[in-house]
Amino acid sequence: MINGISIDYFILLSAVLFTIGAIGVMARRNSIIIFMCIELMLNAVNILLVAFSTLHQNAEGQVFVFFVMTVAAAEVSVGLAILTMIYRNIKSIDTNLLSNLKD
Amino acid sequence: MAYILLGIVLLPLLGSIINGLLGKKLSKSNVATIASGSIGLSFVLSIIAFIQLQSAENRVINVDYYKWVVSGMLDVPMGFWLDSLSSLYILVITGVGFLIHVYSIGYMHEDDGFSRYFSYLNLFVFFMLMLVLGNSYVTMFVGWEGVGLCSYLLIGFWFKNHAYNDAAKKAFIMNRIGDLGFILGMALLFITYGSLNYADLNKPGAITYTSATTAIALLLFLGATGKSAQIPLYTWLPDAMAGPTPVSALIHAATMVTAGIYMVVRSNAIYSLSETASLVVGIVGGVTALWAAIIATLQFDIKKILAYSTVSQLGLMFLGLGANAYSSSVFHVITHAFFKALLFLGAGSVIHAMGGEQDIRKMGGLSKKIPTTYLTMLIATIAISGIPPFSGFFSKDEILAHVYEYNKGLWALGVIASMLTAFYMFRMLFLTFWGYFRGGSELYKHLHESPSVMTIPLMILAVLSVIGGLLGLPELIGAKNWIGHYLDNVILIKTYLGLSHSIEWMLMGIAVAGAVASIYFAYQLFVINGVLPVEDEAELKWWQKIIYHKFYVDELYDFIIRRPIDFLGKVVDRFFEKMVFNGINDSISSITLFLGEWIRKIHIGNIAYYIMAMTISIIVILSMIK
Numbered sequence: 001m002i003n004g005i006s007i008d009y010f011i012l013l014s015a016v017l018f019t020i021g022a023i024g025v026m027a028r029r030n031s032i033i034i035f036m037c038i039e040l041m042l043n044a045v046n047i048l049l050v051a052f053s054t055l056h057q058n059a060e061g062q063v064f065v066f067f068v069m070t071v072a073a074a075e076v077s078v079g080l081a082i083l084t085m086i087y088r089n090i091k092s093i094d095t096n097l098l099s100n101l102k103d
Numbered sequence: 104m105a106y107i108l109l110g111i112v113l114l115p116l117l118g119s120i121i122n123g124l125l126g127k128k129l130s131k132s133n134v135a136t137i138a139s140g141s142i143g144l145s146f147v148l149s150i151i152a153f154i155q156l157q158s159a160e161n162r163v164i165n166v167d168y169y170k171w172v173v174s175g176m177l178d179v180p181m182g183f184w185l186d187s188l189s190s191l192y193i194l195v196i197t198g199v200g201f202l203i204h205v206y207s208i209g210y211m212h213e214d215d216g217f218s219r220y221f222s223y224l225n226l227f228v229f230f231m232l233m234l235v236l237g238n239s240y241v242t243m244f245v246g247w248e249g250v251g252l253c254s255y256l257l258i259g260f261w262f263k264n265h266a267y268n269d270a271a272k273k274a275f276i277m278n279r280i281g282d283l284g285f286i287l288g289m290a291l292l293f294i295t296y297g298s299l300n301y302a303d304l305n306k307p308g309a310i311t312y313t314s315a316t317t318a319i320a321l322l323l324f325l326g327a328t329g330k331s332a333q334i335p336l337y338t339w340l341p342d343a344m345a346g347p348t349p350v351s352a353l354i355h356a357a358t359m360v361t362a363g364i365y366m367v368v369r370s371n372a373i374y375s376l377s378e379t380a381s382l383v384v385g386i387v388g389g390v391t392a393l394w395a396a397i398i399a400t401l402q403f404d405i406k407k408i409l410a411y412s413t414v415s416q417l418g419l420m421f422l423g424l425g426a427n428a429y430s431s432s433v434f435h436v437i438t439h440a441f442f443k444a445l446l447f448l449g450a451g452s453v454i455h456a457m458g459g460e461q462d463i464r465k466m467g468g469l470s471k472k473i474p475t476t477y478l479t480m481l482i483a484t485i486a487i488s489g490i491p492p493f494s495g496f497f498s499k500d501e502i503l504a505h506v507y508e509y510n511k512g513l514w515a516l517g518v519i520a521s522m523l524t525a526f527y528m529f530r531m532l533f534l535t536f537w538g539y540f541r542g543g544s545e546l547y548k549h550l551h552e553s554p555s556v557m558t559i560p561l562m563i564l565a566v567l568s569v570i571g572g573l574l575g576l577p578e579l580i581g582a583k584n585w586i587g588h589y590l591d592n593v594i595l596i597k598t599y600l601g602l603s604h605s606i607e608w609m610l611m612g613i614a615v616a617g618a619v620a621s622i623y624f625a626y627q628l629f630v631i632n633g634v635l636p637v638e639d640e641a642e643l644k645w646w647q648k649i650i651y652h653k654f655y656v657d658e659l660y661d662f663i664i665r666r667p668i669d670f671l672g673k674v675v676d677r678f679f680e681k682m683v684f685n686g687i688n689d690s691i692s693s694i695t696l697f698l699g700e701w702i703r704k705i706h707i708g709n710i711a712y713y714i715m716a717m718t719i720s721i722i723v724i725l726s727m728i729k
Contacts, residue, residue: 022718025711025714026711026714026715026718027711028711029711095709095710095711096709096710096711098710099707099708099709
């Protein structure tokens with residue numbers, strides 16, 4: 001129990017967020033949306049980490065979350081740079097158009 | 104002493120390495136000095152070793168340098184064994200080898216491969232010394248293979264000529280067959296007597312008769328037939344004349360081909376114990392002596408005549424070995440080395456004068472133009488024909504006397520062979536040097552005596568051919584048979600001539616009379632009647648044709664060995680290679696291609712699709728973790 005809320009709800013929230021993220025990555029074609037969905041998945045994991053950290057009265061999980069957020073920020077900066085380059089090359093950010101390696 | 108022996112063996116190797124690696128940068132005179140100098144020094148050291156050996160205990164010096172092969176019961180040292188037998192051999196190898204090296208300087212002077220030639224020749228001397236000095240059968244085998252290699256390299260020395268390469272390969276393959284016998288013999292020897300070192304095998308009572316003795320002797324003898332060109336493996340030697348003539352003199356007349364005799368004498372304890380093996384050796388030797396002598400009578404290539412003569416003389420030595428007359432055979436090895444090296448070098452001088460021509464049908468009357476060569480060759484021819492008091496007479500007579508005592512049938516073979524020897528050698532001499540010149544006026548002007556660097560070795564060898572007989576003057580004329588006594592401590596079971604003096608005189612008389620009659624016959628035929636070898640094969644009678652074609656032995660081998668192997672090869676190629684192996688390979692590749700074509704379809708290039716596949720895969724993997 002965290003502040004009177006069962007851990008189950010945290011897990012459920014995290015799972016829902018993660019699933020939304022995963023489906024978003026799979027289903028959408030807009031690269032920026034895919035990016036946002038990846039962030040969503042990362043944050044779903046973050047919620048879970050923080051929730052269990054509080055439950056077990058152990059700060060390690062929360063420390064870990066900071067790392068995840070830092071790495072996510074770095075990843076976004078690199079990813080957005082790549083996206084910019086893609087846009088310059090094909091005037092679009094539709095992932096389905098990126099199939100040059102197929103043939 | 105250890106260092107002297109090491110020096111004898113390693114100096115030629117050093118010369119070979121220097122000439123082989125740096126020969127292109129050195130001047131020809133430097134190459135020649137290094138090559139001949141190393142052999143000359145080796146010869147000097149051999150003389151020192153020979154003198155020191157006389158005062159050694161039992162006249163045996165055994166030096167182990169290090170343990171070479173140690174495996175279970177097998178314990179082979181790397182070391183040298185100097186005794187009466189090997190001391191004589193090293194003197195002949197380095198002495199005659201030195202003269203031939205000097206001669207080669209003149210003979211090979213115009214050749215592009217000058218340094219390569221001397222490098223090979225020095226390497227040959229190194230391996231030959233290893234062969235005779237090694238103190239176990241394994242070391243002997245190292246030398247045995249090494250001289251085979253050098254023989255191959257030197258027969259195919261002019262490698263741009265395809266026929267010469269074929270001759271080199273033929274020599275190598277024929278020797279390989281013999282070597283198989285040698286290896287098997289060695290293995291059986293080790294199993295039976297527990298050691299391959301002379302030191303162990305020479306102990307009294309080390310070798311006794313067992314059921315394997317005959318097999319060992321025969322297997323080793325197979326090795327000897329390969330190296331020493333005896334029936335059935337003799338056909339490589341006449342073809343080996345493709346190499347430069349001094350090579351024929353050194354390798355294919357004086358030294359390497361007598362390695363088989365060395366090996367049999369070294370194993371004399373085994374051969375003396377097995378009567379069957381001795382008889383086989385004797386029969387093979389006798390038949391080879393006669394067989395090759397018959398072929399030699401109708402050859403027209405000066406080097407081929409000498410090659411068949413060598414085969415025949417080697418046969419005679421094996422005939423002696425068969426009669427267990429080991430020291431007589433070694434005696435003949437030495438005198439033969441003198442006069443046969445001289446004959447080959449003389450032939451080289453003739454070929455040099457003739458501008459490369461080897462056909463005696465195109466020669467004649469050369470005695471006026473090249474008198475030194477003529478005189479020295481005349482001496483060698485008389486020596487090989489067995490006319491006293493030249494060296495060949497004494498050694499041949501000693502062998503024949505022992506063979507007479509052993510088996511009269513074999514003795515008859517030997518006598519006929521030596522009569523034929525006198526005939527074909529004088530045929531060669533008359534056709535080459537007597538009569539009128541048949542090579543055309545253009546070539547006649549070209550004729551010239553060889554430079555002194557070539558003729559001086561001829562003269563030295565001529566002197567040795569005359570006086571070589573002093574080594575083993577028969578006891579019959581009141582002399583002491585020096586070589587017979589000298590080799591006493593090597594030969595474990597001795598054979599003494601038990602013939603009465605009158606019979607010995609008679610045998611000697613028969614041999615000399617036969618030789619003189621043959622020479623007279625040759626004189627009648629080729630000088631008085633002026634018979635010339637026919638240019639056209641069609642003029643030959645049927646029996647001459649058979650001899651002219653060397654009894655069709657090459658063709659026979661071709662038919663019974665090469666053709667079946669060729670046929671088998673074709674069958675294997677058609678069936679196994681083309682159908683089985685190619686089929687397996689092709690089907691593997693087509694399966695891969697088919698699978699690839701199929702799997703390729705999964706890759707549709709859609710990122711979302713890949714991610715979905717990834718996600719599903721992760722879920723599947725995670726669900727499997729318990």
